[in-house]
Amino acid sequence: MAVKVIEESQIGAQADSTPPKTCIPLTFFDVFWIIMPPVKRLFFYEFDQHSSSQHFIETVLPNIKHSLSLALQHFYPFAGHLTTPDHHDSVPEIAYSEGDSITLIAAETDSDFQHLSGHHARDVSEFFPLVPKLEYSQLIAVQVTLFPNSGFTVGITNSHVIADGKITTHFVKYWASICKLGAQNPVLLSESSLPFFDRSVVNDPKGLDKLYLKQMREFEEMVKSFQVANALTPGHPIIDKVRATFVLGRVEIEKLKQWVTSKMSSTFHVSTFVIACAYVWVCWAKCKRDEDVERLFFGFSADCRGRLDPPLPKFYFGNCVRGCAVQANKRDLIGEDGMVVAAEMIGREVERLNKHSVMEGAETYISDISSVMGSGAKGLSVAGSPTFKVYETDFGWGRPKKVEVVSIEDSGAISLSESRDDESGGVEVGLVLNKIEMDCFASLFEEALKSVTETDWIHGCPNFISGTA
Structure with a gap:
């Protein structure tokens, strides 16, 4: 180029x-x-x-x-x-x-x-x-x-x-x-x-700013170690890695919701975000070749503006997100009910945020993340959100043909946005993997979606979900 x-x-x-x-x-x-x-x-x-x-x-x-x-x-x-x-x-x-x-x-x-x-x-x-x-x-x-x-x-x-x-x-x-x-x-x-x-609208009576500053300096070395372990080198592209985009349409999302809901042991709202993240996490887990990794995590951020007391203005300038992370055994994610396991874990964490103060446990927030990353677990996190509506960014030449989050190869994240071509509620997922894992992921992703459209999910279960793909 x-x-x-x-x-x-x-x-x-x-x-x-x-x-x-x-x-x-x-x-x-x-x-x-x-x-x-x-x-x-x-x-x-x-x-x-x-x-x-x-x-x-x-x-x-x-x-x-x-x-x-x-x-x-x-x-x-x-x-x-x-x-x-x-x-x-x-x-x-x-x-x-x-x-x-x-x-x-x-x-x-x-x-x-x-x-x-x-x-x-x-x-x-x-x-x-x-x-x-x-x-x-x-x-x-x-x-x-x-x-x-x-x-x-x-x-x-x-x-x-x-x-x-x-x-x-x-x-x-x-x-x-x-x-x-x-x-x-x-x-x-x-x-x-x-x-x-x-910035005075952000209450910090416990002095979390200085506490976090101290903890982040200690956390920095762990982040570097995590990047090395997960083959992430910020600013330096790795030769065997490729990026691709996968689309979950509204129809597929609704059928995935139906099947997961029918299998859940507890009741909570299975949102589009939850189902998309669970689906990608399971596909990704099935493609990881790390035989020695037993635990996999999934991380995402939640907007706190409307969750604080009192709530902050919609366009409060700065950061106002809290990270969340869940962990699961790899064998559970790739097993018969992997989609249900993933959806329940992510969904329960979202529900916990909605029911309790986002400031609950704030003092140990960074140490909690450190314990996940230091445990040897590997996983994914999320960059972006369908709520950002990036495809509405029109400079006068129409909607973008494509939007990419280039930095996901630095962070080990997936990118998530609304679907450009399925405005009824579909999502686009951007992913970076090595070529072998990407071929595996693409095959699993497409096979399962084909099963979604061809199978009655209430009475039948595609091979991918049952763990036999």
Whole structure:
């Protein structure tokens, strides 16, 4: 893949539209992400077949840059930087001064747009040149890459410490809407669409921010060991790994729900999220060749804005998620009732969050995660959510043809989003595995879905679910 940089710009908010200088303290929700690798997301947009590089540079790119500047008027902390405190036990802050900016790279490539924006297995290394690198203390960077006569991509790399996925995707959609509709659109200017910056609404009477800061420094070595054990090397693609996308349609999801519900030993709401995660976890477990691994875990994050007392504004700016993790014996996941085991474990954890305070056990949150990772267990976590509605990110050239979370090969996560082509409630799952495991996963995934559509799940059980695949 050849990628040629056309220009590199520094984009800041328009003068006099932001505070001259401000510091935003990190809360304990933010501190957890300090040592984590950045998030890299890539949006593919199809372009007119006869659009030239000149048209892109003279017409498309200026509009993208100008609208980004306008969006930063309301999301200016993205242009700031993370401070390094003088004292070891001091919590870092996000510092912003008027004139701060983010890097926007414009590039051109001779790569195959249709190939890269497909669902089939593609080498992970093909995506790295399309997303920008973050310099030290930077919080976000953007790269727009033209595929002449085919389309272009918008690649975004951001530090997780600045904000969670809900806010970063909201920022990108806000920017895209300005690019398409103009900055004076009343929907964009309404208070319900603007970020809320006041960190004082996050109560921390127990000093969790400093506790987490201390624990995260100790946790860092364990994270590195976990990455090595799971063949994850942030920023350095591993030669045998491929990424692929799998779709669970609304019909398949509903039939999976019916079957799992009919087999459950307890009653709880089996949501689309629960069933999709359980399905992927079981497929993944069946493809792992680690004979010595007995325990497998599954991790996901829950938005806490509406779960706190009092609840936070919908677009509170920052991180406001709590991680959750469940563990199961591998033999149970790959056994006859593996789907039921997985769904019950994930579903019960979701139900626990909904019934109890999300702050319950907050003091031991990091140590609990450490114990899971330090136990030798391997597993998956989730990046993204169907609730983010990433396929609504329209810069004026229609919905994205494809959205990829490039950074899942760094984190060992799956990506989860709404389905572009099944708007009735389907989901897309992005996955990175080595080639042998990916072939196995694809075979299991497709075989089971075929069984779903051809079998009466109340009276029959596909071979995959019964453990004989």
